[in-house]
Amino acid sequence: MRTATDYRALPLAGECDVLVVGGGAAGVCAAVAAARNGARTVLLERNPFLGGRATASMVLVLDDYTDGQQITVKGLATEYAERLKAVQGAVDIPPEAWTPENRGPDSPDYDLWASWGFLYYFVPEPRPLTYAVSFDPEAYKRVSEEMLLEAGVKFSLFTDMLDVVKADSRIVEVVARRRNGLVRLAARQVIDASGDGDVMAAAGTPFVHGKYMVTLVHRYGGIDIDRWMAFEKQHPGHAKELNREVRSLYGGSWDRWWMRTTLPGVVWVNAPHLTGYDAIDSEDLTQATLEARRRIWKAFEFIRRHLPGWEHCYLIDTCAELGMRQSRLLQGQYVVTKDDVFNGNRFPDSIGMGRNYHMPYRSMVPVDVRNLLVAGRCFSCEPGAQRSAREIPPCMVLGQAAGTAAALAVAQDVAVQDVDIAELQRRLRKDGAYIV
Numbered sequence: 341m342r343t344a345t346d347y348r349a350l351p352l353a354g355e356c357d358v359l360v361v362g363g364g365a366a367g368v369c370a371a372v373a374a375a376r377n378g379a380r381t382v383l384l385e386r387n388p389f390l391g392g393r394a395t396a397s398m399v400l401v402l403d404d405y406t407d408g409q410q411i412t413v414k415g416l417a418t419e420y421a422e423r424l425k426a427v428q429g430a431v432d433i434p435p436e437a438w439t440p441e442n443r444g445p446d447s448p449d450y451d452l453w454a455s456w457g458f459l460y461y462f463v464p465e466p467r468p469l470t471y472a473v474s475f476d477p478e479a480y481k482r483v484s485e486e487m488l489l490e491a492g493v494k495f496s497l498f499t500d501m502l503d504v505v506k507a508d509s510r511i512v513e514v515v516a517r518r519r520n521g522l523v524r525l526a527a528r529q530v531i532d533a534s535g536d537g538d539v540m541a542a543a544g545t546p547f548v549h550g551k552y553m554v555t556l557v558h559r560y561g562g563i564d565i566d567r568w569m570a571f572e573k574q575h576p577g578h579a580k581e582l583n584r585e586v587r588s589l590y591g592g593s594w595d596r597w598w599m600r601t602t603l604p605g606v607v608w609v610n611a612p613h614l615t616g617y618d619a620i621d622s623e624d625l626t627q628a629t630l631e632a633r634r635r636i637w638k639a640f641e642f643i644r645r646h647l648p649g650w651e652h653c654y655l656i657d658t659c660a661e662l663g664m665r666q667s668r669l670l671q672g673q674y675v676v677t678k679d680d681v682f683n684g685n686r687f688p689d690s691i692g693m694g695r696n697y698h699m700p701y702r703s704m705v706p707v708d709v710r711n712l713l714v715a716g717r718c719f720s721c722e723p724g725a726q727r728s729a730r731e732i733p734p735c736m737v738l739g740q741a742a743g744t745a746a747a748l749a750v751a752q753d754v755a756v757q758d759v760d761i762a763e764l765q766r767r768l769r770k771d772g773a774y775i776v
């Protein structure tokens with residue numbers, strides 16, 4: 341963070357009520373919620389498209405919608421699913437496939453829905469089916485753009501937030517790099533939805549620097565999926581050996597290393613899982629990307645040679661940006677703990693749920709900066725808690741709450757620390773949020 345004097349010569353490119361940095365799951369929901377609640381809203385995104393991990397890192401399942409029994413993640417997260425389905429850009433599990441009697445491994449379509457990755461991962465094997473949504477990344481980009489445009493959000497792609505200018509514990513301006521140079525933007529409230537906490541770091545508020553695995557998601561096409569699944573049933577021992585070999589070539593993957601996509605004969609692979617890399621260090625990200633691509637080609641050559649049904653498969657793409665799961669985490673007014681996430685502890689200032697855990701408003705509020713909220717995977721929590729509390733729909737819940745709270749803070753002319761929680765919860769419930 342530098343002083344206003346350092347940046348005085350830069351042009352003032354605009355001013356707004358709420359400025360959102362980052363156009364991923366949390367940022368788009370934050371901006372849509374702020375604008376729908378009456379705030380003049382601007383969103384900055386450094387990539388040439390929206391979506392963050394959901395598109396740039398091709399994470400293709402909206403997970404953690406349920407507590408294993410019922411849908412607990414609602415509001416804009418539901419709207420996203422509906423809008424993706426409306427443009428034929430998503431597949432979800434029909435209600436009859438995950439009734440209480442019909443969600444275990446003996447249910448008729450268990451293998452089919454499990455192959456989409458629609459499993460409740462937070463209980464031991466055998467994992468039951470759950471509600472989840474598989475989506476196409478191009479549809480996700482389209483829906484995100486439409487939601488922002490309809491809400492009246494002014495958004496700039498190709499725009500990197502670099503620094504902030506502060507006065508009296510408030511951010512008064514954000515400095516951004518556009519393709520044609522540096523600019524200043526003035527805002528009354530700022531939301532950090534950058535995933536990596538770029539704004540909070542620039543603002544000098546406390547955070548911890550967490551680390552978790554990184555992954556270069558990729559897609560294969562030209563697969564006879566039914567043939568492979570039939571082979572797995574007929575020759576379980578041999579299939580197990582082949583699966584084990586694929587996983588070992590990747591050197592880190594979940595047990596089910598591939599998942600169906602909305603495109604016929606196309607799967608996505610959430611591997612390799614690489615550990616020990618820093619998700620905000622360009623040198624580490626470069627090395628991890630190279631290592632991941634090397635392993636993918638090795639695995640691909642084995643898969644094509646040895647797996648029945650995969651003989652004609654081809655590598656469609658690796659994701660544009662290595663998938664980073666964790667980096668900076670706010671240490672705000674409340675730090676969500678592993679115990680909170682695993683035991684579902686309740687909070688009086690809850691703004692919604694992720695899966696089976698509750699999220700307090702204070703987990704987005706810095707201890708000091710008066711007009712900054714931090715939403716999405718960089719919210720205030722212990723690194724161990726974030727590993728199990730960072731899926732896309734819960735990030736949407738945080739984003740929606742941050743946008744609504746920022747608009748409220750503008751309307752009532754108060755600091756984020758003084759937002760009226762009862763009014764925030766009332767507005768969120770009116771907009772479809774599930775708060776208990």
Ligand SMILES: Cc1cc2nc3c(=O)[nH]c(=O)nc-3n(C[C@H](O)[C@H](O)[C@H](O)COP(=O)(O)OP(=O)(O)OC[C@H]3O[C@@H](n4cnc5c(N)ncnc54)[C@H](O)[C@@H]3O)c2cc1C
Nearest residue numbers: 362364365366386392393403501534535663716717731732
């Ligand atoms: C490999 C992998 C697999 C995963 N699997 C799943 C899964 O199956 N299901 C699921 O639901 N979740 C999954 N997750 C988790 C989930 O994808 C993320 O936690 C979630 O998408 C984070 O959303 P976000 O909006 O908080 O951050 P991000 O998606 O990271 O979005 C941040 C945005 O801010 C932009 N940005 C960053 N810095 C700046 C800056 N300085 N200026 C301007 N813009 C900036 C970025 O370009 C990005 O668009 C996975 C994650 C990874 C990496």
